[in-house]
Amino acid sequence: MGSLPPSQGIDTSTFPKEIPSEVWYFGKRYKIAREGTAEILELQGAEDPAPARNGPNSQSVFYNPIQQYNRDLSVLAIRAFGDDLAITRRARHQRRLEQLAKGQQRVKKRKRDHTEGTQEKENSASKDTKNWEVTPATSVGSLAATTNGNEERPSQKARLSENGENHTNAQTQEDPLAVPSLTEPGETGMREADDRSPLGDEETKTGRTPAKPPAFRILDALSATGLRALRYAKEIPMATSIIANDLSHSATASIKRNIEHNNLADKITPTTGDAIEHMHRAASRMSGGPGQYHVIDLDPYGTAAPFLDAAVQAIADGGLLCVTCTDAGVFASLGYLEKTYSQYGGLPLKGAHAHEGGLRLILHAIATCAARYGIAIEPLLSLSIDFYVRVFVRVHRSPAEVKFLASKTMIVYNCDAGCGAWSTQYLARAKEKKAKNGDTFYNFTSALAPSTTTHCEHCGFKMHHAGPMWGGPLHNPYFIQSILDMLPSLDKSTYGTIARLEGMLSIALHETLEDPTISDLRPASPLDRPVPTTNAAARSNHPFFFLxxxxxxxxxxxxxxxxxxxxxxxxxxxxxxxxxxxxxxxxxxxxxxxxxxxxxxxxxxxxxxxxxxxxxxxxxxxxxxxxxxxxxxxxxxxxxxxxxxxxxxxxxxxxxxxxxxxxxxxxxxxxxxxxxxxxxxxxxxxxxxxxxxxxxxxxxxxxxxxxxxxxxxxxxxxxxxxKEPQGKRMVRYQPNPRPDWGPMNKAKSDHQGIINV
Structure with a gap:
């Protein structure tokens, strides 16, 4: 927009400046691509020799605008997760303060009891002295000789008791109810946050306002242009530090350039290296240490299977793991079933429900990787989108919850060449029982023999085997509702896929047959978790669909x-x-x-x-x-x-x-x-x-x-x-947005190694 002439008498400084579409860096011309509130720079024209050598559709650093929906959804999902984390942190901090107050009250009570006991001893000693005064003269001299040396001690102890101080260092160490001080002697400010807590809490037990916000660390493990990290830094307020990692040096150079262009050097740190090695280094720290992440985002070109084992170790207890897999030809097709098994540990389905089967195969791969380390997963949102799948999984370091994995893992017998019917078979059973004291516990037993014969009972065709795959819920309805609650307040110019987000999430919210009611999703108390955990024993008794x-x-x-x-x-x-x-x-x-x-x-x-x-x-x-x-x-x-x-x-x-x-x-x-x-x-x-x-x-x-x-x-x-109830018209299933829609070609680089996008 141009500025009005000064003769008009209007302050033109308030007018919006024209947004440039190109920028020059070190003698090279870059086109500015905008998404959300971030901008990335794309090398233009003959200055970029890579397209001439690799073909017209190749890129030196991968960027696919079709996946804006993926990035919009990821930003909102991490915000919903962060809001839940903030509430749980405050609740945990309040509990710590209450425990501290109770401990201090116990210490004061113990000190009062000790003071009263000391006073009683002094009174008793005083009475004994009076008795000594009336004894015969021959006894008085001997008693006076034994008491005169310690005559000042009782009064000195009494004065110490009146001041409320501990009597001796030994007594303080032996006191089982004593609460150690939270600050070192001479410390005037609040102690630095305890980064060794499970979620890196920055609160202290003193109740004072922290000097800096709680840590919220995000790893964009396969960053490419860094667009995902840029949007997280700008659009997620609770994010304190973001690592944008890529194997390619050219990708890292692009990330640095984009960070500088967006003025985010204080939040984003670019690194060059193998993502698996980076996550293993983070996992090598003590549990909950500063090296672990609250959110890890895996968005590779193809399968995320090679990164899952390191990711589940590098994420903090209660953290969020975001995974994208774009190899639908593997996880949702029988064309490469041997590769499907080698990557995901199960065989794919054939039929209209193949993509839901692919979702469950990917969740099964994550769950089995995590179970080896005593980590259980809780799918918050699992979506099949266009040519890829996107899952958001909350992890819990809980060996007790890992025990339910076998009872939530299923085999599917599929009549894929005949009528399309299927039958499910779970590997184990988890039976709920009541103990004598009324507590609930589970008894784990083997499942019965296969639930079907070799031929379909409906059409007579052969039944084929698929799985094992995840047999638990795909979504947490509270998490979906938290994201839907954000949509009305969002700027449509920033989030260009709001209409599709609302349509797809609304379907996912009503997708579960086990719990069809959604009217009471919001917790009654603001102190409750907005995204409470699902029952570890829950499983999908009615998976898949038909057309x-x-x-x-x-x-x-x-x-x-x-x-x-x-x-x-x-x-x-x-x-x-x-x-x-x-x-x-x-x-x-x-x-x-x-x-x-x-x-x-x-x-x-x-x-x-x-x-x-x-x-x-x-x-x-x-x-x-x-x-x-x-x-x-x-x-x-x-x-x-x-x-x-x-x-x-x-x-x-x-x-x-x-x-x-x-x-x-x-x-x-x-x-x-x-x-x-x-x-x-x-x-x-x-x-x-x-x-x-x-x-x-x-x-x-x-x-x-x-x-x-x-x-x-x-x-x-x-x-x-x-007929479905008539409500707001929504975009439930989006058609292909443009002719060249799809996963695009993989990026190529002059440097050693291939870019892990």
């Missing part, structure tokens, strides 16, 4: 609307939600036998198919063989078979009576008059109706019959019931 369009492709029928399928599930009393990883997804706690019965009823009621559209041997043919008319015949055959095989029949009359009774029950079943409680429906893996009960659905108030065979359920495709 109605994919199921329709199996049956060769027209796809039902999402509202129709949701309405059918809600009408039966099951919970439904959606997944952030795929548009059109439906996650539910209904078993696959019910899901496929809903699809068979969709074909019968709404979208009939031709009889020859499904040939024998395909997955859809196996599914449709279990339709309701077919199951009635199977049940009738079984009832007749049971009647013929009864051993107590004496003669033809008894056999004829049993057959007639069976035929009568079959005819009444056709008319709908038979009591469902008598129906035998043990086929198709059903539980049967003999022990069925009525249960109220929490989401809709619809009563469902648990234990009912799917073919006995009344399925209604109620689209009104299945």
């Amino acid at each position: 109605p369009s994919t199921l329709s492709r199996v049956l060769h029928c027209i796809s039902p609307s999402d509202a129709a399928v949701r309405g059918a599930l809600l009408g039966l009393g099951y919970r439904v939600t959606r997944s952030h990883t795929k548009a059109g997804s439906i996650a539910t706690d209904a078993p696959w036998s019910v899901i496929w019965e809903i699809m068979r009823e969709w074909v019968r009621q709404k979208s009939p198919i031709r009889t020859n559209s499904l040939s024998e041997g395909v997955a859809g043919w196996g599914i449709m063989q279990k339709d309701r008319s077919r199951m009635r015949v199977v049940r009738a055959q079984k009832q007749l078979r049971v009647a013929l095989e009864k051993s107590y029949l004496d003669g033809l009359d008894g056999l004829k009576t049993e057959i007639e009774a069976a035929l009568y029950r079959i005819s009444k079943a056709e008319e709908g008059q038979v009591d469902e409680m008598e129906a035998d429906t043990s086929d198709d893996g059903g539980v049967g109706l003999k022990n069925s009960t009525m249960k109220s659905g929490k989401d809709t108030g619809v009563r469902k019959r648990t234990g009912s065979h799917p073919s006995m359920l009344e399925i209604v495709f109620d689209e009104e019931l299945g």
Whole structure:
């Protein structure tokens, strides 16, 4: 914006200055790229020889503007974590002050008791002296000779007691209730913060205001241009020191240049070196020492697997580990399953839910690395975004919580070549029990044998093995809500992806089927943690999702609307939600036998198919063989078979009576008059109706019959019931933002080594 002429009589100093788009450093021209409140310098034109040699799309230092969403999310996630940490620090400091006050009160009480005891001794000694005065003369002389030498001691001790001082150094050392002084003799100011505390607390136990803010150390281990570190320094107020590390010398030179350009030399320290070695050096310090970090960010080009072992050791107790993996072709595809296992310790899934399986594989890799050192992980937010995944994990140095890892690790049996159904199998069980004193403890036992056979019970195709992978929750709803609470107050010009942040986080908030209520997320007391820890024994009993369009492709029928399928599930009393990883997804706690019965009823009621559209041997043919008319015949055959095989029949009359009774029950079943409680429906893996009960659905108030065979359920495709409540329009699933969208080419450098971005 240009300035007005001085003749106008207007103070032009208040007008905003035109923001430059280029800058010169040491004779080279750089373009200024802005993101958030930070600016980075990109070498322009012929001055940069690297593009000419490496191709038009190559970079000397990696920078991908598509990942602004990743960086915006990271800034807000670390701020939410920092707010929680600040509250826990204040609460811990308050507890220390209370303990100190109690200790001082105990010391004062002990001193008073000792003073009273000394006074009683003096009074007793005085009485004895009076008694000595009335003794015979022959005794007085001898007693006076023994007491005159120590005559001044009692009064001297009394004066010391009145002043409230300790009597001897030995007595102070032996006093079990004595509280040592927090300051050295002659110290006038507050002691420097105790960096050896688990989270590097800078508070002291004196209650005075600290001279400097509490330490909040961040490591950007693979920094590239340093943009992430720049934004953390400018947009995270509690950050006190940030290390921007990279292996490449050219990347470090770029980081230094950007730090100087943004005037952040007091907060950011650039380092050149291997990230793994750097984190191992930090981990070699004593636990909680100044070398450990409260936040470690791993954002490599490709997989973060090589850095996980060092990262979990270098992070402080209760710290935040942020991990990005961009190798979706490995963790979400069967194309390189041998590489997937070597990097993440598990096999990938095939199907629409492959990216959620990739998330769980990465969390499993982090959890197993941490468990070796007695560290447990707690996923706060786990997202599949575009071509990569981003997870935020809080770590706890707790061997007791590590014991739950086996019971939260699952194997998945996947019908990937057939109908797409799956079955999960946890490696162990954690059973909650009550001790005699009322305390809760857990008993860990082995899990039962595999939960499925080698062939799918629904379509008959082979089941394939995936995992082991993380079977616990993917998110902490309190953490997500903390980030959502920040969004209305943010500047859209600084955070350009606010709309997408709100949409994706809102889906993730409602994604968990185990706890669908979110109305009471905020703690009642401000002293409580805004992001309380989740139960260490919690696990996802209903992972993954399905797509109605994919199921329709199996049956060769027209796809039902999402509202129709949701309405059918809600009408039966099951919970439904959606997944952030795929548009059109439906996650539910209904078993696959019910899901496929809903699809068979969709074909019968709404979208009939031709009889020859499904040939024998395909997955859809196996599914449709279990339709309701077919199951009635199977049940009738079984009832007749049971009647013929009864051993107590004496003669033809008894056999004829049993057959007639069976035929009568079959005819009444056709008319709908038979009591469902008598129906035998043990086929198709059903539980049967003999022990069925009525249960109220929490989401809709619809009563469902648990234990009912799917073919006995009344399925209604109620689209009104299945419609999601109309609220604020949000960007839940973003399309590709531009034609050259993607991970981009890896950066190349003239220096030895390849840049770890």
